[in-house]
Amino acid sequence: MRGRQIPERLWTWLNGTTFLLLPLLWVGGVSLLALWLPQSPVPLSETAAFARWVAGVHTHLDPYTERLASWGLLSLRTTLWLRLPLAWLALVFAARAVALGEQWPAVTRLTRARRLLILLGLCGLLAGWMAQVRWGWSETGLHAWPGETVTLAHTQEILPPTAGSRRVQRYGAGIFVFQEELALGLDVQARDEGGNIVPLLLSSQSTAQERLRLILNSQRPDGYFGIPESDLVFRVTLHQPLPEPEFHVQIYRSSSGALITETTLQNGGLIFAEKLQLQLSSLPVPQLRVVYNPGASFTVAGWGVLAAAVILYAVERHRSRVAAEAAA
Structure with a gap:
């Protein structure tokens, strides 16, 4: 019994709001940092080339440039700072897609639309950020x-x-x-x-x-x-x-x-x-x-679709509250 509860809880977490918001906030913050901070054209693993780049780059954050580089904040596209939350979002996307397929007949049209918008928004964000990681x-x-x-x-x-x-x-x-x-x-x-x-x-x-x-x-x-x-x-x-x-x-x-x-x-x-x-x-x-950033258009579109999903969620909550008050 206990062995079955662990996968069920994990499945519930993957489809929960918190498990969706955390990687979204994480990736959004990393993306803003990547725009604000200069990013190395070479990966952190190429130690000599990366050190030469850090020695030559000067930003408005001096004298903290070397410290930021050691934390991986000047190579966000090639470190776990971005790749880990992207993998997390991909897992959330897959779990939500499977759950929607299973529950499709049982949910209302408004709920279907909202959950589809979430999937489309996640798809846009993943496509945009992966394009940035690969070709940016x-x-x-x-x-x-x-x-x-x-x-x-x-x-x-x-x-x-x-x-x-x-x-x-x-x-x-x-x-x-x-x-x-x-x-x-x-x-x-x-x-x-x-x-x-x-x-x-x-x-x-x-x-x-x-x-x-x-x-x-x-x-x-x-x-x-x-x-x-x-x-x-x-x-x-x-x-x-x-x-x-x-x-x-x-x-x-x-x-x-x-x-x-x-x-x-x-x-x-x-x-x-x-x-x-x-x-x-x-x-x-x-x-x-x-x-x-070759994926900028996809990323902006993804955020826009997620914003539409939030609006539908508010409408859905309002209708549920009105229906509950009418039933009472």
Whole structure:
């Protein structure tokens, strides 16, 4: 007798309201966290790649980024934080589908409709979240220079220039762009005495460019570049962030490491070093995080259908109460 009671209780729990609400709240909370927190493009199991990503990512939650990563909150799609409640919901879906099939002749049409809506809603949620787990991705550390497009590394898709101050924007099917903190963008150009452009190097392995761009923020306050033909190396350090930026520029002899000169600029300006003229222009540059969720439409539809089921449940309760009062 006792052996039969355990499966019966489990079956009752699987078809109960609490057993449905708990995984829904769990997955809903995890989904909101996944939108709020940057998510790693590599799974937590790839230790070296994941550590490199964590070392390079900087969020508005610094200095807690590494702690969040150790808890698995920066890799929600590939950890049990999401997969466990999804499996739970799948089990609830199967149990409710079987129970509805068995009880179909005995329940009213309103109850059938409500329970069917619950199944359809769960189906939409499961499909949406599974699509996100399987095909979703995110990119962090993108910078949107004013008036310029942004190219996504995953798809080579080109996003239009960022407009306005909206923190969340949607592009295409399932691409969400989140504006995070503003960084200080520096546009650097050097000229010689004759007004000719002098090539700049961002590093010893990079290609010489006529114009360089640096991004400085509270997590990465330093930037470096050089002019090999003049034996000069420049270090730019952010002292005061936006909206009234102030940065310190130091010029070194690359061969000896000796400091030649240093100065502090606000917003930008000209620096003269030996026979060179260095122009630094500053502007605010939004840092972007792009999330691709191919199952977003299914997820939204699933929540909508579940909301309709809640309304039917309220109607059903009201009718039952009215019928009970009339019978009394």
